[in-house]
Amino acid sequence: MVKVKVWDGFIRGYHWLQVSLLFALWYCADNGEMEWHFVFGYTLLALWITRFIWGFIGSDTAKFSYFIKSPKALIDYLTDKNKFDRVKFGHNPAGACMVLLFLALLATQLFSGLSSSDDILSEGPLAQYFSADTVSFMTWLHSVNFDLLLWAIGLHVIAIGAYKLKKQPLVKAMFTGVAEYKLVSSITQPKMMNGLVAWAIYAAIAGVIWWQWGHENLGYLFY
Template structure:
């Protein structure tokens, strides 16, 4: 058993899932004030995860799991031949899935800041752009969510494949520990990330939440 995921990475993983579901539900049923609160919390998590990707635990850093296209190609071939080695953190394919998900979630959050339905809802930065730009970003905000869903489905299918190969990825994302891998602990104290999250959320509340 090797400690692979720190508490913030695990908290971000599951919180992002729950908050995305919350964003969908509140938008689907017209609870737009709650939609903004949930989105604001997700934005705080997302911003801190980006920072933690540069200064966090070894396995949390982008430099640890974002591999070159050649490395991804080699790993894919090994995976097809059932010869893929166990990885301490994200495997090369999984690393790029993390990046893709963070990009589309970031795009969703960024476009939402400028979105407006011109009647009941207006993002905190909608007044900073023209009506045409806000309309285009609103359309992007709606359509981009489909990409999040599709990437989420691919992610779940990939996890199922690895589970079928005997890798207990889901329990590892709860406990932070993985079996069948060798190496030093990939975890360092994550309290700075949680502190940054609180400070980031409070900053967003003063800037955005206080107007809701």
């Protein structure tokens, strides 16, 4: 077995921070803590934007060009009886589809949240730019899309369990950044970037978002 670095520090942090933020967003919304809901939402927005940028300039396994393949590649992978034995650093075609699905659902959730209103106290900063009917639709979409997110998360967990049964510990690799493979000496290993670069980008983006919107929510919470 050969150990290969497949996930940089940002991708690993992004994954687990995203999980934590989604739980925090759900908890705050369910308990009426809308100021905190917005704070966590802005944090997730900055994280999503950074992940999108990192998909073009980051490590090989983080780049969209590295793991996004054609629909035929997905079909070939799903019908391949030996797919669990194939060596593929990072996301396989099915995993790539899951990444795109999550990014799309999160983008929808974030934009709809920024554009929605509860017609009482809480209103997203973009709601002022839309008509009442559009805001009402965005509020509905924000609720429905979260249910879709939950279904996607469930599918993701099932897939992880399936790979675990095939002796491929995906969760461990997302913690350590390292995965073990057989017979990979002749295969070009992915190039890794320093995850601190992505975190610096994240800090800059988060700073702009907080300056533009988030300071009002933090001011309400702490003053």
